[in-house]
Amino acid sequence: MEAMKISKRFYAFGILACIAIYVAYIKWHMDSKPMSGVTDGTTENKGDKLDHQTSAADLSVFYGIMFDAGSTGTRIHIFKFTQKSKETPKLTRETFKALKPGLSAYADDVDKSAQGIQELLDVAKKEVPVELWKFTPLVLKATAGLRLLPGEKAQKLLDKVKEIFQASPFFVRDDCVSIMNGTDEGVSAWITINFLTGNLNVPRKRSVGMLDLGGGSTQITFLPSSKTTLQTSPAGHLAAFQMFNNTYKLYSYSYLGLGLMSARLAILGGVEGKPLKEGEELISSCLSPGFKTEWEHAEIMYRVKGQKAGEPLYESCSNKVAKMLYKKVYKAEEVKDLDFYAFSYYYDCAAEVSLIVCKTMEVSPGDNPFLCMDLTYISVLLQELGFPKSQVFKLARKIDDVETSWALGATFHYIDSLNRLQY
Numbered sequence: 001m002e003a004m005k006i007s008k009r010f011y012a013f014g015i016l017a018c019i020a021i022y023v024a025y026i027k028w029h030m031d032s033k034p035m036s037g038v039t040d041g042t043t044e045n046k047g048d049k050l051d052h053q054t055s056a057a058d059l060s061v062f063y064g065i066m067f068d069a070g071s072t073g074t075r076i077h078i079f080k081f082t083q084k085s086k087e088t089p090k091l092t093r094e095t096f097k098a099l100k101p102g103l104s105a106y107a108d109d110v111d112k113s114a115q116g117i118q119e120l121l122d123v124a125k126k127e128v129p130v131e132l133w134k135f136t137p138l139v140l141k142a143t144a145g146l147r148l149l150p151g152e153k154a155q156k157l158l159d160k161v162k163e164i165f166q167a168s169p170f171f172v173r174d175d176c177v178s179i180m181n182g183t184d185e186g187v188s189a190w191i192t193i194n195f196l197t198g199n200l201n202v203p204r205k206r207s208v209g210m211l212d213l214g215g216g217s218t219q220i221t222f223l224p225s226s227k228t229t230l231q232t233s234p235a236g237h238l239a240a241f242q243m244f245n246n247t248y249k250l251y252s253y254s255y256l257g258l259g260l261m262s263a264r265l266a267i268l269g270g271v272e273g274k275p276l277k278e279g280e281e282l283i284s285s286c287l288s289p290g291f292k293t294e295w296e297h298a299e300i301m302y303r304v305k306g307q308k309a310g311e312p313l314y315e316s317c318s319n320k321v322a323k324m325l326y327k328k329v330y331k332a333e334e335v336k337d338l339d340f341y342a343f344s345y346y347y348d349c350a351a352e353v354s355l356i357v358c359k360t361m362e363v364s365p366g367d368n369p370f371l372c373m374d375l376t377y378i379s380v381l382l383q384e385l386g387f388p389k390s391q392v393f394k395l396a397r398k399i400d401d402v403e404t405s406w407a408l409g410a411t412f413h414y415i416d417s418l419n420r421l422q423y
């Protein structure tokens with residue numbers, strides 16, 4: 001009975017939130033008002049309605065919690081939406097916290113994963129008012145780290161998280177914990193970026209494309225404007241989805257194993273999940289000559305060493321990378337005519353970049369001995385995806401104080417799907 005009451009209220013919340021978000025982004029973008037990270041906490045009071053927090057000015061407050069279980073870390077995103085009576089609702093705040101390592105690091109000691117999840121849930125408990133806990137949806141979606149684990153190990157980790165979620169005071173459904181498929185990951189990130197840049201649902205506005213370089217996988221997603229893309233893209237590279245009464249047909253593809261950390265291993269000549277033999281080392285022309293280190297990836301320690309090649313470091317490294325990527329990536333013709341946002345490792349590496357990196361590393365490995373390899377990989381990968389060398393990308397970690405990640409888009413999509421379930 002109580003459960004029914006809760007879910008009725010939750011669905012009511014779902015519908016309201018959807019209408020709210022829908023109206024909100026049209027209005028925001030027509031007003032060209034940036035979405036702000038400003039809280040209106042001073043006007044919030046505990047109201048008498050259970051499913052909304054209201055103030056004297058009849059301010060309703062909703063929250064959604066999304067866990068991103070990435071290959072290199074687990075992150076919580078707590079989204080806060082507010083709506084004044086008869087006024088436009090807003091996404092007013094995102095609270096974000098990240099922990100390392102990723103969930104997959106606990107594959108052989110599942111119980112150890114609980115502490116980090118609890119720690120992140122405590123952030124949500126601090127952020128979401130007690131009265132709203134049981135109406136606030138809590139979801140975890142895992143990406144490449146868990147996709148790359150054997151199914152049974154991944155399932156044990158998911159079961160553990162589900163157990164913790166079910167014991168939490170938040171709203172959880174049976175599907176609250178899952179491995180997200182690569183296409184949904186790309187599509188959700190595309191929704192986030194187009195929402196935050198004000199391109200969603202605004203007629204005649206061009207959307208922007210999205211490039212995400214994770215640790216284990218990488219995605220490319222854009223809205224094709226050419227019929228050729230729709231007609232000639234390989235099977236599995238197009239994704240149709242419905243949101244807020246619109247159907248979108250996107251080009252979206254996720255390359256598992258081509259995230260930056262997995263790519264490092266492939267460039268070094270190692271094999272995922274396979275430790276080196278006694279005395280064996282991975283020798284690479286992408287590292288500073290004479291440089292030696294131990295590098296840990298997916299719980300395995302690899303001995304790696306630089307090698308002096310006949311050519312300059314960049315040339316020898318890019319030949320190696322080109323061989324590794326040969327025929328692995330589909331070139332979509334129209335990408336060169338669109339604006340693209342690039343985030344995750346694209347952003348992190350660019351933040352460290354200096355064009356003379358490889359030249360400098362011919363002499364000394366510097367603070368990040370993998371930088372020449374990583375940047376060369378990024379440059380060759382982008383060319384393989386069809387971007388010319390002159391292409392300019394927009395790099396963003398946050399837009400209007402909200403993380404550029406798939407999490408916001410996936411939260412919208414989740415709320416929208418709850419709404420559709422009602423009918």
Ligand SMILES: O=c1[nH]cnc2c1ncn2[C@@H]1O[C@H](COP(=O)(O)OP(=O)(O)O)[C@@H](O)[C@H]1O
Nearest residue numbers: 070071072073143144214215216217344403405
């Ligand atoms: O929400 C985010 N905010 C900031 N950086 C993020 C976020 N999500 C992922 N990243 C960055 O992406 C990179 C690794 O991606 P991740 O661990 O998600 O791999 P995966 O997507 O292949 O599973 C890291 O550099 C991490 O800092």
Ligand SMILES: [Ca+2]
Nearest residue numbers: 070143214344
């Ligand atoms: Ca990611």
